[in-house]
Amino acid sequence: MTDPLISARGLRKTYDGGRVRVLEGVSLEVGAGEMVALWGASGSGKSTLLHLLGGLDVPDSGEISVCGLDPRNEEHRLALRRRHLGFVFQLHNLIPDLTVAENLRVPALANGEPSAATRVRVRELAEAVGLAHRLDHRIQDISGGERQRTAICRALMNSPRLLLADEPTGSLDEETGDTVFALLRHLAPTRGISIVLATHERRFAEQCDRVLQVRAGRIERA
């Protein structure tokens, strides 16, 4: 693999003053356009690993580089979130009283992008995921699947190179989960985005380019 998008070596993370050891020396690399599944049971450390990769948290030790930036550094973290990374969570984490379109504009707002360009981008993404007819609907008025598709669109607003998805189908019924996963699976090759997907569902993990099994804070099998 040349110039991996993510390169992590010996990541360790503990909580509660070292009493809870969550990650114990995790190393991984993810290439451009690759879709990698972090597969494991709840509490295995998948989400923590995603948080470290996305700069939402910092490791106790270990080396980490994402899109050539160091997520342990505050300025790099901000640059990563604004330009290189998109996040999708199990709970959609949208802002309830905003419309779908307004939720999609939030990342552009952080970047201070001109509203005309943002409007075009919002429309384009909403059409790509079949949400164009819902743009003016408020979040509480749309279904769970539509909310998760909105969350995916929001993660794509700043044209990221990497999408980190933490159990994006976890709160959805089977059929809706399949739809959302198919959307993510489609994104990687068509938009050239790397995706790291944390999931406990084997059927989704098996459809990714690579599966990294996470167990007790270690990557046991690649």
Next chain:
Amino acid sequence: MRFLALVLVNLRRHKLRALIGVAGIGFGVAAMLTILSIVHGAIGMFERILAVDSHYLVFEKNVSDLFFSSVPDERTAALRALANVASAEPLLFGLVTSGDRPIITCFGLEPTNPRLAKAKWSAGRREDFGRVPGGLWLGARAAEFLEAKAGQKLAIGKGEFTVAGIFATENGFEDGGVFLPLKDAQAFFSREGVASVVAVQLRDQARGAEFKRAVEAANPGLLALENREFNQSYTQFKILHFTAWAVGLCAFLLGGLGVANTMLLSVFSRIREIAVLRVCGFSRGQVAGLILGEAVVIAAAGLAVGLALGCGTLFALEQAPQFNGYIQPVVKPGMLAGITATALVTAVAGSLWPARFASRIQPAEALRYE
């Protein structure tokens, strides 16, 4: 969507909470506006009483209130004898009761006093002031609330007087007061031979400093102050100013605590959401700006509500017959600027800690927060 839209959405989502913050600032603004306007109006009225056609005020040194000042008549005569003095008008202040009115200001003055010429006489003649034995003259408001007419007998304190004339002045204090010839007032208040203050008009105002030196040198117990100087140095005015601002600021302090509470609740109730904003690329500064922006909008709304409420209250007080026209609110641009600045500073100060807290939310930790 712009940044401000996000601010407004956040406030709209918690209307009651935002309204409590707006009410806190609004009441602070209304209280400050009302108190300051009334105090400024009262001081203005008092200043005008003293400053009618005069340049300097001469009164007793080291008195806590002009009501307690005593300037002997012979000093007034000495002032009049000075070459640069065009006129020297003695005024004696006192408080009287009549019927169910426990406090009415009484002015003892000489017939030559210019305020008598400037007044609009609705009963009696200016020329008769001081020439009617047992006579008393009423300000128009005083005549109204005492339900007195010219020629009628009126009990004032332990005495009985005949209403010899009624006149209106622009000054609420004067309009709600009773007037006696100086000699009668001195006798009534048992202060024979003295006035509270002497208002002096100079022929050449440019030589005011010379006049002041001469008066104070010849009369060590007296003080001669230029009107402007008097207004700035008179202790009672200073106390009134200080009290007005202190009460207003206390009201604002409560408003600020209201805003702090509102913003803290607002931050605590959306910790996850703030974490998501950080995940979406909001910097610490932008998150803090969002919270401060909400506080500024609350302050602006509170300011608008407070100004409307304050103006309404002032209008009602000004019209209320119970206050005998003593309330003549004065709203100055500097006062409005001070209130606006205080409202903004209070709201921003109240939201500083919530903003700091919000900006330091750790996304990973907050996303685990339910």
